[in-house]
Amino acid sequence: MIPSVLPTYNRAPLTFVKGEGSWLIEDDGRRFLDLGAGIAVNALGHANPALVEALTEQAGKLWHTSNLYDIPQQQALADKLVDTTFADTVFFTNSGTESCELAVKMARKYFYEKDQPERIDIIAFEGAFHGRSHAAIAAAGSEKMTKGFGPLLPGFKHVAWGDHDGLHAAINETTAAILIEPVQGEGGIRPLPDQCLKGLRDLCDEHGILLILDEVQCGMGRTGKLFAHEWAGIEPDIMMVAKGIGGGFPLGAVLASEEAASGMTAGTHGSTYGGNPLACAVGAKVMDIVADPAFLQDVNRKAGQLRQGLEGLVSSHPEVFEAVRGQGLMLGLKCKAANTDVVAAGYEAQVTTVPAADNVVRLLPALNISDDDIKEALSRLDAAATQVEQAMQKA
Structure with a gap:
C-alpha cells in the first residue's frame, strides 16, 4: 500500500x-x-528568539488577507530589499520554485512588450537546480529531473558548466535571458568565478538580453555577502530568492530592476499566499539581522x-x-x-x-x-x- x-x-x-x-x-x-540547516533555510538556526518573537507578535494580530489589499509587512520587507540591493521592485512568493516561474515569465514578457515576442529562449547550465515545477525542470534539463514528465516546456537551451564557446554559440535572435546560480548548490557546491560572472553581465549587455540569477540557496548571507553576486561587483536584472530569507518560514521573492519588470502589470501574475503578513514579518527580522555588515x-x-x-x-x-x-x-x-x-x-x-x-x-x-x-x-x-x-x- x-x-x-x-x-x-x-x-x-x-x-x-x-x-x-x-x-x-x-x-x-x-x-x-x-550542518544542513534545512538545506540552507534556517539561516539563523532553530527557534531563533528574535524570529519567534516577530512571528508570535504578528500571529496575534493578522495572518492572511490576500494580495487584494495592501499588506504593511510586505511593504516593509520590500523596502528593505530595495534599499539594500540592485532591485527597484519585489514580488513575494512562497518558495524558490515559484520564484523561478515568475523569473521566466518576467523575462519573456519583457521582450513581448518590446515587440520582440520571438525572444523566449533562456540559456541555463548543466548541473543547475532551479526547483521542481515544469519551468524549473526544463531549465535544469537533466534526465534525473525531467524523465517521465514530458513534454517539457520549450524555450530552454543548456550549456555545459564552464563552456564559454558553447555559451556564445547558444545566443541568437531568440534569446531572452541567461539563468545561472552564482554558486551551484544541488550541482555540487560549484562557485562561478567572479570574472565569469562579470563576463556574463558584459555578454548580456552586449546582446541586449537579461541576466537572471538564482540566489535561492547562495543568497541571504550564505557566502559572506548579502547576495553572492556582490563579490563580483555586478548586478543582475532579475534575481530569485527564497530559503534563508524566511529563516525557516516559507518565503521567496523575485527582485528586479524597473526595466526588467516593466512588462509585469496588473493581472500578469499573482499569488494567494505570497507576501502574507506572517512570512513578511519574519523576513523583515531576518533582513534586519543578516544585512548588518x-x-x-x-x-x-x-x-x-x-x-x-x-x-x-x-x-x-x-x-x-x-x-x-x-x-x-x-x-x-x-x-x-x-x-x-x-x-x-x-x-x-x-x-x-x-x-x-x-x-x-x-x-x-x-x-x-x-x-x-x-x-x-x-x-x-x-x-x-x-x-x-x-x-x-x-x-
Missing part, C-alpha cells in the same frame, strides 16, 4: 521534534549538530574557521575526501568514498549534512553557528570519516 505521505523522498530514519540554535533533538532524545563580517570569520578545519579533515582522511569547495558557509566536501556513506556515517556521529551531485557532501550551517559548535562539528565529521574508513578497509 502507498503510504499516506507520498513517497517522493528517501527519508533518513530520523524524527526531529525540537531545535535549538545549531542543534536538532531527535524523538529519542539524541542531539544532532545540524558586522553580521556578514562574522559569517566570513566563521567560514574561514570552518574551512581551515575541513582542509585539515581532508588531509587526515585522504581515502574519504578529495577537496573542500565553496564560499562562505556554503561549503562542500568532494568525496572519494560515496557521499551517501559519509552522510550516513554522520548520522551515526550525530551530525547532519546534505548530499549533492558530483559526489559532494554539502555543509550549510546556520550563519550564526558558534565557534564552539564549529569545533564540535569538525570533531563529529572526523568521527564519521573514521567510520567510513573502517568500513572501506573491511570491504
Whole structure:
C-alpha cells in the first residue's frame, strides 16, 4: 500500500521534534549538530528568539488577507530589499520554485512588450537546480529531473558548466535571458568565478538580453555577502530568492530592476499566499539581522574557521575526501568514498549534512553557528570519516 505521505523522498530514519540554535533533538532524545540547516533555510538556526518573537507578535494580530489589499509587512520587507540591493521592485512568493516561474515569465514578457515576442529562449547550465515545477525542470534539463514528465516546456537551451564557446554559440535572435546560480548548490557546491560572472553581465549587455540569477540557496548571507553576486561587483536584472530569507518560514521573492519588470502589470501574475503578513514579518527580522555588515563580517570569520578545519579533515582522511569547495558557509566536501556513506556515517556521529551531485557532501550551517559548535562539528565529521574508513578497509 502507498503510504499516506507520498513517497517522493528517501527519508533518513530520523524524527526531529525540537531545535535549538545549531542543534536538532531527535524523538529519542539524541542531539544532532545540524550542518544542513534545512538545506540552507534556517539561516539563523532553530527557534531563533528574535524570529519567534516577530512571528508570535504578528500571529496575534493578522495572518492572511490576500494580495487584494495592501499588506504593511510586505511593504516593509520590500523596502528593505530595495534599499539594500540592485532591485527597484519585489514580488513575494512562497518558495524558490515559484520564484523561478515568475523569473521566466518576467523575462519573456519583457521582450513581448518590446515587440520582440520571438525572444523566449533562456540559456541555463548543466548541473543547475532551479526547483521542481515544469519551468524549473526544463531549465535544469537533466534526465534525473525531467524523465517521465514530458513534454517539457520549450524555450530552454543548456550549456555545459564552464563552456564559454558553447555559451556564445547558444545566443541568437531568440534569446531572452541567461539563468545561472552564482554558486551551484544541488550541482555540487560549484562557485562561478567572479570574472565569469562579470563576463556574463558584459555578454548580456552586449546582446541586449537579461541576466537572471538564482540566489535561492547562495543568497541571504550564505557566502559572506548579502547576495553572492556582490563579490563580483555586478548586478543582475532579475534575481530569485527564497530559503534563508524566511529563516525557516516559507518565503521567496523575485527582485528586479524597473526595466526588467516593466512588462509585469496588473493581472500578469499573482499569488494567494505570497507576501502574507506572517512570512513578511519574519523576513523583515531576518533582513534586519543578516544585512548588518558586522553580521556578514562574522559569517566570513566563521567560514574561514570552518574551512581551515575541513582542509585539515581532508588531509587526515585522504581515502574519504578529495577537496573542500565553496564560499562562505556554503561549503562542500568532494568525496572519494560515496557521499551517501559519509552522510550516513554522520548520522551515526550525530551530525547532519546534505548530499549533492558530483559526489559532494554539502555543509550549510546556520550563519550564526558558534565557534564552539564549529569545533564540535569538525570533531563529529572526523568521527564519521573514521567510520567510513573502517568500513572501506573491511570491504
